[in-house]
Amino acid sequence: MTSVRTRFAPSPTGFLHVGGIRTALFAFLVAKQAKGTFVLRFEDTDKKREVPGSAEHLISSLKAIGIEYDEGPDVGGPFGPYIQSQRLDHYQAWAERLIEQGRAYADPYTSEEMQSFRDEAAAQKRAFRYRDYRPERPPVWDGTQPLRFRSDPKSYTYHDEVMGDITTSPEVVDDFILIKSDGYPTYNFAHIVDDAEMHISHVIRGQEFISSMPNYLALYEALGLERPIFAHLPHIMNEQGNKKLGKRDGAKDVLDYIRDGYLPEAMMSFIATMGWNDGTEQEIFTKQELINSFSLNRVQKSGARFDEKRLLWMNGQFIRELNLDELAGRIEYFWPESAKKHSENYKKEVLKLAQDRLKTFKDLPALTSYFFEEPIPDLSLITENKQLRKLTPAEIVDILQTSRDALMQSDWTAEAIQETLNQLLEQTGQKPGTLFSLVRIATTWAPFSPQLNDTLRLLGQETTLARLQHAIEIQI
Ligand code: GLU
Numbered sequence: 001m002t003s004v005r006t007r008f009a010p011s012p013t014g015f016l017h018v019g020g021i022r023t024a025l026f027a028f029l030v031a032k033q034a035k036g037t038f039v040l041r042f043e044d045t046d047k048k049r050e051v052p053g054s055a056e057h058l059i060s061s062l063k064a065i066g067i068e069y070d071e072g073p074d075v076g077g078p079f080g081p082y083i084q085s086q087r088l089d090h091y092q093a094w095a096e097r098l099i100e101q102g103r104a105y106a107d108p109y110t111s112e113e114m115q116s117f118r119d120e121a122a123a124q125k126r127a128f129r130y131r132d133y134r135p136e137r138p139p140v141w142d143g144t145q146p147l148r149f150r151s152d153p154k155s156y157t158y159h160d161e162v163m164g165d166i167t168t169s170p171e172v173v174d175d176f177i178l179i180k181s182d183g184y185p186t187y188n189f190a191h192i193v194d195d196a197e198m199h200i201s202h203v204i205r206g207q208e209f210i211s212s213m214p215n216y217l218a219l220y221e222a223l224g225l226e227r228p229i230f231a232h233l234p235h236i237m238n239e240q241g242n243k244k245l246g247k248r249d250g251a252k253d254v255l256d257y258i259r260d261g262y263l264p265e266a267m268m269s270f271i272a273t274m275g276w277n278d279g280t281e282q283e284i285f286t287k288q289e290l291i292n293s294f295s296l297n298r299v300q301k302s303g304a305r306f307d308e309k310r311l312l313w314m315n316g317q318f319i320r321e322l323n324l325d326e327l328a329g330r331i332e333y334f335w336p337e338s339a340k341k342h343s344e345n346y347k348k349e350v351l352k353l354a355q356d357r358l359k360t361f362k363d364l365p366a367l368t369s370y371f372f373e374e375p376i377p378d379l380s381l382i383t384e385n386k387q388l389r390k391l392t393p394a395e396i397v398d399i400l401q402t403s404r405d406a407l408m409q410s411d412w413t414a415e416a417i418q419e420t421l422n423q424l425l426e427q428t429g430q431k432p433g434t435l436f437s438l439v440r441i442a443t444t445w446a447p448f449s450p451q452l453n454d455t456l457r458l459l460g461q462e463t464t465l466a467r468l469q470h471a472i473e474i475q476i
Contacts, residue, residue: 004036006202008062008069009191011043012055017251018306019206019236021065022271026233027204028067029272029294039198040072042083043191045184057255064258065267066287071198079198084190091185094193094223095147095178103222104178106141107148109133131175147179149189149219156217161231161296163207168214176215188215196225204296207232231296236274237303245306261334261361262311266318270311275304284317316359324352336365338373346371349458353450367448371458374467375445377474382441387434396438397472399428403439404468412461417453442471 008024010016016024031038040062042055059074071077081087098104109117121128131151141147153170160166178189185193195203209216210232220227235244245251257267269285278285278293285293319327328348339347354367369375382388382396391399403424410420425435436452443464449455456464 004034004201005199006031007039007200009041009043010058013049014051015253016061021254032291037070040069044085061254066264103150104147105138106145108135108139129174146177146181148175151175151218162299172214173218202229204231207234235303237305241305262315263318266315270314275300312359319358331361334361334364336369370444378445400472414453414457417456443467
């Protein structure tokens with residue numbers, strides 16, 4: 001059995017969004033499941049589209065999500081170089097073979113001539129095909145003209161691991177360009193040469209390449225190459241599901257998610273489950289679980305919808321699962337400025353209370369700053385609260401005063417505080433939704449907080465009483 005070798009072959013033309021990285025992830029999973037090899041290759045033969053810095057950016061994105069490649073531009077490997085612009089001699093050699101076999105020829109036409117052919121086809125209401133204008137005696141190829149494939153139109157049948165069995169029509173096979181007049185190969189030619197030389201067993205890429213498959217199959221045949229296994233992945237659609245997700249409608253750089261406090265393992269699980277499931281209800285997968293259970297034939301054929309809310313939820317689930325030390329280490333950079341002067345121990349206690357509420361690391365300051373600095377009273381928390389807005393200012397002051405007096409007498413353990421709070425319910429005749437909310441708001445001025453007794457315990461008795469006093473004084 002030949003070994004499984006898959007590749008991710010991006011063009012360095014910009015950042016990677018979730019769609020691009022999903023292609024990389026699926027190829028990675030297929031390789032790792034079979035204990036095979038995952039290859040990174042840069043397809044940089046369209047020099048006009050290249051964006052400086054994007055090659056490094058692509059590498060950082062793969063690394064940030066945890067998609068490790070075994071061979072690639074910066075790590076080398078037995079079939080390098082892994083950058084197409086450094087492989088021009090390889091394409092040249094294969095092109096010459098095709099010329100010798102009479103399967104490639106120099107394109108002699110000027111762009112004006114080409115335009116007139118197109119206009120003629122349009123006027124006759126037929127699709128333009130280059131092969132209808134194939135020159136009888138093409139000039140010798142000197143590298144300044146495009147080199148074209150001499151096609152032999154046929155119907156082909158192939159199996160796609162995602163899309164199923166596909167039969168193509170001979171109509172669409174054409175004399176496409178192999179090498180452009182600037183000396184660089186086209187994607188259509190270069191990827192087939194590279195996949196063959198790099199012993200790629202599975203070509204996993206976006207569905208936009210399906211329409212070119214007839215030409216690719218013709219070229220495999222002409223070159224005498226065995227076809228790899230194909231898997232074309234459906235597009236990722238925008239949230240409404242009516243349009244392909246694109247950079248223009250908010251598809252973000254995956255590195256931005258990491259910067260915003262998303263966990264790489266949550267990103268991986270989310271990306272893998274966009275359009276794939278393992279046949280059960282399971283939604284959250286570790287990397288090892290994905291390696292074990294991924295399969296191309298469970299990738300859905302129709303476009304998967306990008307749902308950022310699901311990502312947020314999933315990230316929260318992953319954060320909950322981290323043990324406290326691990327979380328503390330990874331969230332370090334997100335603490336509010338005011339936390340810096342506090343002890344690691346105190347921060348860890350705060351983190352323990354906030355952990356279940358964190359959806360991303362970026363939420364940390366909003367959820368915890370009142371543990372480190374005096375909160376600024378925000379009266380709308382009271383005036384817009386369904387229960388609290390029913391109370392008069394005098395009633396509010398009264399409840400706060402009674403609570404402060406009782407808490408002053410309380411022991412300061414979470415249990416003792418809870419007991420005091422329960423007694424206060426009886427004493428004031430208020431509902432928990434009113435009393436606890438009021439005390440919580442007056443001591444934190446935050447829309448949410450962990451359990452009240454835990455919050456007060458960690459704030460400390462002195463701070464709790466001082467904040468209640470302040471709230472009374474400003475007569476909320
Ligand atoms: N360079 C192509 C792209 O960025 C890769 C397609 C493939 O994986 O073969 O779309």
